[in-house]
Amino acid sequence: MAFRKLLNRGQLIPRPVRRIAQRVLFFLSIMGPGLITASADNDAAGVATYSMVGSYYGYGMLWVILWITVGEVLVQEMAARMGAVTGKGLTDLIRERFGVKPALLVIGGLVLANLGTTAAQFAGIAASAQLFGLPHYLVVPLAAVLVWWLVVHGSYERVEKVLLVLSLYAVAYIIAAFRVNPPWAEVARATLVPTIKWEGGFMLALLATFGTTMTPWGAAYMQATVADKGVKIKDFAYTRMDVVVGATLGNVVSAFVILCTAATLFARGIRVEGAEEAALALEPIAGAWARQLFAGGLMGASLLAAVVLPLATTYAVCEAFGWERGVNHSFGDAPWFFGLYTAMIVVSALVVLIPGLPLFQLMWLSQVVNAVLLPAVMVYMLLLANNKEIMGQWINPRWVNVLSVILSLMIVVATVVMLVDLIF
Amino acid sequence: MTTFLSQILGKPVWDSTGQRVGSCADILVEDIASGFPLVRAMALKNGNGEPRLIPAESISWLAPSIILNSVDPPPYEPVGDEVWLAKQVLDRQVVDTDGRRLVRVNDLQLVRANADGPYCLGGVDVGGLGLLRRLGVANPTARLYKVLGKRVPHSIVPWSEVAPLQAQEPLRLKVSRDRISGLRPADIAQIVTELDRPMGEALLNTLSTETIADAMEEIEPELQASIIGTMAPEKAADVLEEMGPDEAADLLGDLHPSQRSRLLNLMQDEDAVDIQKLLSYPDDTAGGIMTTEYATIPDGLTVGEALDHLRQSDLAQEDEALYYVYVLDEHDQLLGVVGLRDLVLSPADRPVREIMEDDPITVNPLQPQNEVGRIVARYNLLAVPVVDEQKVMHGIVTVDDAIDAIIPTAWKKRLPHFF
Numbered sequence: 001m002a003f004r005k006l007l008n009r010g011q012l013i014p015r016p017v018r019r020i021a022q023r024v025l026f027f028l029s030i031m032g033p034g035l036i037t038a039s040a041d042n043d044a045a046g047v048a049t050y051s052m053v054g055s056y057y058g059y060g061m062l063w064v065i066l067w068i069t070v071g072e073v074l075v076q077e078m079a080a081r082m083g084a085v086t087g088k089g090l091t092d093l094i095r096e097r098f099g100v101k102p103a104l105l106v107i108g109g110l111v112l113a114n115l116g117t118t119a120a121q122f123a124g125i126a127a128s129a130q131l132f133g134l135p136h137y138l139v140v141p142l143a144a145v146l147v148w149w150l151v152v153h154g155s156y157e158r159v160e161k162v163l164l165v166l167s168l169y170a171v172a173y174i175i176a177a178f179r180v181n182p183p184w185a186e187v188a189r190a191t192l193v194p195t196i197k198w199e200g201g202f203m204l205a206l207l208a209t210f211g212t213t214m215t216p217w218g219a220a221y222m223q224a225t226v227a228d229k230g231v232k233i234k235d236f237a238y239t240r241m242d243v244v245v246g247a248t249l250g251n252v253v254s255a256f257v258i259l260c261t262a263a264t265l266f267a268r269g270i271r272v273e274g275a276e277e278a279a280l281a282l283e284p285i286a287g288a289w290a291r292q293l294f295a296g297g298l299m300g301a302s303l304l305a306a307v308v309l310p311l312a313t314t315y316a317v318c319e320a321f322g323w324e325r326g327v328n329h330s331f332g333d334a335p336w337f338f339g340l341y342t343a344m345i346v347v348s349a350l351v352v353l354i355p356g357l358p359l360f361q362l363m364w365l366s367q368v369v370n371a372v373l374l375p376a377v378m379v380y381m382l383l384l385a386n387n388k389e390i391m392g393q394w395i396n397p398r399w400v401n402v403l404s405v406i407l408s409l410m411i412v413v414a415t416v417v418m419l420v421d422l423i424f
Numbered sequence: 425m426t427t428f429l430s431q432i433l434g435k436p437v438w439d440s441t442g443q444r445v446g447s448c449a450d451i452l453v454e455d456i457a458s459g460f461p462l463v464r465a466m467a468l469k470n471g472n473g474e475p476r477l478i479p480a481e482s483i484s485w486l487a488p489s490i491i492l493n494s495v496d497p498p499p500y501e502p503v504g505d506e507v508w509l510a511k512q513v514l515d516r517q518v519v520d521t522d523g524r525r526l527v528r529v530n531d532l533q534l535v536r537a538n539a540d541g542p543y544c545l546g547g548v549d550v551g552g553l554g555l556l557r558r559l560g561v562a563n564p565t566a567r568l569y570k571v572l573g574k575r576v577p578h579s580i581v582p583w584s585e586v587a588p589l590q591a592q593e594p595l596r597l598k599v600s601r602d603r604i605s606g607l608r609p610a611d612i613a614q615i616v617t618e619l620d621r622p623m624g625e626a627l628l629n630t631l632s633t634e635t636i637a638d639a640m641e642e643i644e645p646e647l648q649a650s651i652i653g654t655m656a657p658e659k660a661a662d663v664l665e666e667m668g669p670d671e672a673a674d675l676l677g678d679l680h681p682s683q684r685s686r687l688l689n690l691m692q693d694e695d696a697v698d699i700q701k702l703l704s705y706p707d708d709t710a711g712g713i714m715t716t717e718y719a720t721i722p723d724g725l726t727v728g729e730a731l732d733h734l735r736q737s738d739l740a741q742e743d744e745a746l747y748y749v750y751v752l753d754e755h756d757q758l759l760g761v762v763g764l765r766d767l768v769l770s771p772a773d774r775p776v777r778e779i780m781e782d783d784p785i786t787v788n789p790l791q792p793q794n795e796v797g798r799i800v801a802r803y804n805l806l807a808v809p810v811v812d813e814q815k816v817m818h819g820i821v822t823v824d825d826a827i828d829a830i831i832p833t834a835w836k837k838r839l840p841h842f843f
Contacts, residue, residue, distance in 0.1 A: 101559060
């Protein structure tokens with residue numbers, strides 16, 4: 001998911017927090033920060049998707065996670081390599097090579113997808129409020145104001161630690177999964193052998209799962225940070241390592257959320273339609289407190305993402321068009337920046353307040369947009385990454401191209417099947 | 425008589441008999457150094473294969489349609505210094521030296537003074553209208569403005585105010601250098617920070633050592649270290665010598681120890697010694713943020729002698745701000761401080777002792793930075809001297825460095841630069 005990358009690069013985590021985190025997870029000295037970011041990955045959209053998938057299809061979709069891990073490594077590595085070679089961001093390269101229209105299309109797509117994901121975060125906040133028995137019509141506007149205020153007044157860093165610790169709740173899924181002790185042989189088989197149901201619902205779930213992890217935004221973000229950090233291509237081996245470890249850890253946590261919901265809910269015939277049921281998956285570890293653990297964690301992870309996503313998106317858009325940006329400008333100096341940032345939060349929060357809107361479905365459906373957009377952006381990425389003039393000796397190896405095309409085709413086929421099935 | 429590049433690219437090209445000979449793929453102008461470079465040639469694409477170059481003399485009109493004045497124009501022989509507008513300038517970043525900012529080329533304006541004069545490159549469209557024109561919706565938008573009774577906002581920067589940036593072409597960058605080196609250090613720093621790294625580093629490397637040093641002081645530490653890393657060690661050492669010792673020490677502190685000692689070895693001894701002293705204090709203490717360049721006078725002078733002394737003194741020359749003059753005895757112990765204002769306004773024969781503050785506020789080298797900040801703020805100081813237990817003076821902390829600690833870090837520094 002998009003904002004894992006924000007955290008992954010350590011840009012937004014103040015050093016002391018990472019130190020504390022490392023102390024807490026000292027036994028995972030290398031994986032410590034990775035695991036935290038991997039858990040923070042399981043924001044509202046992620047947890048909703050995996051809970052839904054696990055409760056509807058049992059272990060049946062674990063194989064997707066395996067493919068996604070490969071896909072994420074592929075896309076992120078390609079983006080990071082382009083960032084290291086050119087020192088430029090993805091939309092920057094697209095604009096310079098292909099002109100205004102494609103750049104605008106890609107940026108528009110990114111904004112749309114991130115708007116959806118931000119709305120999913122507010123839906124997560126609403127769902128969590130309901131679990132605590134609070135009226136979400138009150139909590140969501142409050143959260144929106146809080147998020148806006150925290151960033152504009154620069155006091156976000158102070159609460160970030162709390163939010164990060166809260167989002168560690170995803171680790172509980174791993175422990176819970178081991179407590180339930182699922183049939184490991186079956187789990188292993190389901191992970192390695194793909195099973196596909198040619199129906200709209202399955203395809204929708206498949207796309208949502210893809211969209212939580214393998215995203216155009218993730219690639220754009222990765223490339224921007226690598227370029228920004230000034231990673232030199234000769235030191236690229238470390239970055240590549242980072243990409244592989246980050247993607248693997250993130251997806252291990254995702255797999256355990258699916259595994260845990262499958263073992264607890266699917267086995268009992270419970271289908272997750274809302275946060276209420278999703279919380280039950282944590283019963284093996286938290287017992288009667290499952291609901292509170294889930295609600296607290298969901299709230300933390302959602303708030304964290306609700307802060308980071310609109311900010312990063314707005315920043316990206318303003319940079320691409322050369323508008324003044326950054327919260328240390330005044331509104332008059334940077335009208336586009338503040339306007340867009342505020343609009344993203346207001347729109348996302350308002351969408352969630354529409355009466356009768358299925359919150360939980362919104363959370364995971366938002367991810368479908370991410371997945372559907374990927375093949376289009378992938379075309380540009382492949383054109384760029386295979387251009388000798390841009391990449392020199394660092395162009396894509398053939399197998400990367402082949403795998404990328406296969407994964408993109410998987411998404412296209414799933415999209416077509418879904419549309420055909422939903423329309424007819 | 426103006427037309428835009430976006431309006432000619434891809435348009436059919438007709439010869440004098442009305443025969444279609446291909447479509448316009450690019451416009452080539454002469455070397456970018458001149459104020460408004462003349463169009464030299466047009467690249468013509470016909471089906472697949474390499475574009476054909478047609479000399480500017482053979483072009484009758486670019487707008488409303490592209491018409492040549494002959495049937496089979498002679499080919500244009502490239503000299504090698506041509507700039508391909510669509511390929512090398514359009515959609516790239518350039519520096520608007522008048523507005524002192526980095527902008528993106530949304531469109532390029534081609535002008536001709538009279539109906540059969542030569543076409544030349546007039547300016548760069550950096551505004552929203554340029555973007556809309558690229559999307560083919562500029563005219564409806566312009567009409568909308570007219571309906572609303574507002575003036576259409578044009579934001580065209582004349583080419584003479586533009587410094588193009590091409591990291592791969594150092595020659596062209598040198599031309600831009602002259603336009604850019606006239607900017608203020610803080611503006612240059614801002615532009616370098618906003619550019620992508622290879623380009624920012626390439627740009628900075630074309631500037632003079634003094635300009636680099638001034639700009640470096642305004643750049644955030646992480647980027648500083650990266651830029652120093654890309655320079656030849658000798659040049660890096662020169663830049664470090666030009667920087668204030670406090671800034672140079674901060675920068676060196678961020679480098680790898682082996683790189684640090686290599687650069688220190690290349691630097692002049694006196695600068696290197698100062699910096700090494702500064703490096704021995706922790707970052708967040710008075711010693712870590714102080715500078716060793718400050719003006720001093722010996723004890724027992726009159727005001728006139730003191731001013732003469734300052735004019736001769738190297739230390740006073742290097743003092744960036746020179747708010748205060750410090751009176752030291754022969755063991756460098758601090759006796760007092762006198763404001764430059766008092767010195768200038770007092771009669772020349774008055775002893776300095778009579779006008780100096782003999783119990784100045786001081787901090788010790790290991791005092792935390794935020795304490796120093798509070799002291800500076802409470803007593804409204806412009807700089808505070810750093811002295812040890814023996815009252816020996818080691819440096820001063822200026823107000824800008826002191827208050828950094830108590831003003832919250834700007835968000836911007838924490839955010840990555842996207843795209």
